[in-house]
Amino acid sequence: MNRQDRADAVDREMAVSLLPDAAVQALGRWWSENASAHADGTPGAHTVRYAPSRWVQITPWPSALALTSCGGDAGVSRAEVASAVADALRREAFREALVATYVWGKGKRGTPGGSGPAALRKILAAEGLDAALGSAVSALREHGSRQAYAVLHRRVPGLGPSFFTKFLYFVGKTVSSATGPQPLVLDRVLAKRLRQMATAVGRASGYDLDGCVATWVWADGNWSPHRYEVYLSFMHAAAWPLATAGRHAHHPTCSNTPCSPPHGRPPADGTAREKRCALLFPGGVWVGTARWRLHRSSRCRTRRRPGAGAVRTPGRRQQAAGRSRPPSPQ
Incomplete structure (x- = not known):
C-alpha cells in the first residue's frame, strides 16, 4: 500500500467506527447545557x-x-x-x-x-x-x-x-446541493479533531501506525476537494445513528430538507425525519467547543522506523505494495 491507499483504508475504517464514545458523551453534555438556547432545534x-x-x-x-x-x-x-x-x-x-x-x-x-x-x-x-x-x-x-x-x-x-x-x-441554506449532503464548515479546529480520530483509528487498524497519514490528510488547511467530500460523508454518517436513536435529533446543522439516511437505510420515525442528518455540529464548529480527547498523534517521522512498511490488517500482515499511481487526491 502506498500512502493514498492507506489514507483510503483509514477513511473506510472511520466510516465504520464513526464517533468515539467520548465524542458522543461530550455532545450529550453540550446539548444538555445548551438546549434551552436552541429551542427550535437549530x-x-x-x-x-x-x-x-x-x-x-x-x-x-x-x-x-x-x-x-x-x-x-x-x-x-x-x-x-x-x-x-x-x-x-x-x-x-x-x-x-x-x-x-x-x-x-x-x-x-x-x-x-x-x-x-x-x-x-x-x-x-x-x-x-x-x-x-x-x-x-x-x-x-x-x-x-x-x-x-x-x-x-x-x-x-x-x-x-x-x-x-x-x-x-x-x-447551502438557500441553495440545495444537486447531489450528496449540503456544505458544512471545515476549518483548522475541525481538522485537528478529525486528525485525532484518524490517528486512533489508523493505529488500531494498523493502516497508520505512527499517525503520518492522518497528519497528511487532516492537515491544518488546504484540504483537497476529495478530502472535503470524505469529511461531508463522515459527518452525515456519524449523525445518522444519533438521529435514529432519538438522541440530539434536532441538534445543529439541520436544513429543512427531509432526512436522507446514508447507505440507503430506511428513514427513522419521529423527529429525525423532519430535518437533514447533518445534526452533529453547528456548521461543523461544535467540535472545537466540546471537551473530549483521543490518543495524541505521534509526531510524523521523516525516516521510516523498522517495520513501518508492513501494514497490519485484521487477522494478517500484508507487505506494502510499491506500485505507482497518479498524484493522490488526499
Missing part, C-alpha cells in the same frame, strides 16, 4: 460578537450587520447571516454574501493590520472574485458540494477553505 440563535467600526473600510456592507459607524460591539446570529446571504443571492450580490459570512466567521478575532478586515480587503480586491463566487453557487446547485468546493479551492488569493466553506455553508 443553531440559528448562535450569535457571534464583532466590532463594526473595525470593518469601516469594507464594502459592500450587508444591511443585516450593524452600521460601521456604530461604536462598541454588536452581535449577529446564524439565522441573521443566513437571511442576509439569501437576500444577497437573490440579487446575485455575491461579495455582500461573502462579507456577511466572513465577519460572522472572524468575529472579534484578528487585528486591524493583519487577519480580519485587512485580509478581507485583499480578498475583495482579487481579480475574478465575483466570477469565482458565482461559479461556486452554480456548482452547488448543478453538481454538489464537492464541486462547489473545488471551484473555490486555490482560486482566490487569501480566501482559504476555513472561510470559503463558511460561505458555502450559508449558501
Whole structure:
C-alpha cells in the first residue's frame, strides 16, 4: 500500500467506527447545557460578537450587520447571516454574501493590520472574485458540494477553505446541493479533531501506525476537494445513528430538507425525519467547543522506523505494495 491507499483504508475504517464514545458523551453534555438556547432545534440563535467600526473600510456592507459607524460591539446570529446571504443571492450580490459570512466567521478575532478586515480587503480586491463566487453557487446547485468546493479551492488569493466553506455553508441554506449532503464548515479546529480520530483509528487498524497519514490528510488547511467530500460523508454518517436513536435529533446543522439516511437505510420515525442528518455540529464548529480527547498523534517521522512498511490488517500482515499511481487526491 502506498500512502493514498492507506489514507483510503483509514477513511473506510472511520466510516465504520464513526464517533468515539467520548465524542458522543461530550455532545450529550453540550446539548444538555445548551438546549434551552436552541429551542427550535437549530443553531440559528448562535450569535457571534464583532466590532463594526473595525470593518469601516469594507464594502459592500450587508444591511443585516450593524452600521460601521456604530461604536462598541454588536452581535449577529446564524439565522441573521443566513437571511442576509439569501437576500444577497437573490440579487446575485455575491461579495455582500461573502462579507456577511466572513465577519460572522472572524468575529472579534484578528487585528486591524493583519487577519480580519485587512485580509478581507485583499480578498475583495482579487481579480475574478465575483466570477469565482458565482461559479461556486452554480456548482452547488448543478453538481454538489464537492464541486462547489473545488471551484473555490486555490482560486482566490487569501480566501482559504476555513472561510470559503463558511460561505458555502450559508449558501447551502438557500441553495440545495444537486447531489450528496449540503456544505458544512471545515476549518483548522475541525481538522485537528478529525486528525485525532484518524490517528486512533489508523493505529488500531494498523493502516497508520505512527499517525503520518492522518497528519497528511487532516492537515491544518488546504484540504483537497476529495478530502472535503470524505469529511461531508463522515459527518452525515456519524449523525445518522444519533438521529435514529432519538438522541440530539434536532441538534445543529439541520436544513429543512427531509432526512436522507446514508447507505440507503430506511428513514427513522419521529423527529429525525423532519430535518437533514447533518445534526452533529453547528456548521461543523461544535467540535472545537466540546471537551473530549483521543490518543495524541505521534509526531510524523521523516525516516521510516523498522517495520513501518508492513501494514497490519485484521487477522494478517500484508507487505506494502510499491506500485505507482497518479498524484493522490488526499
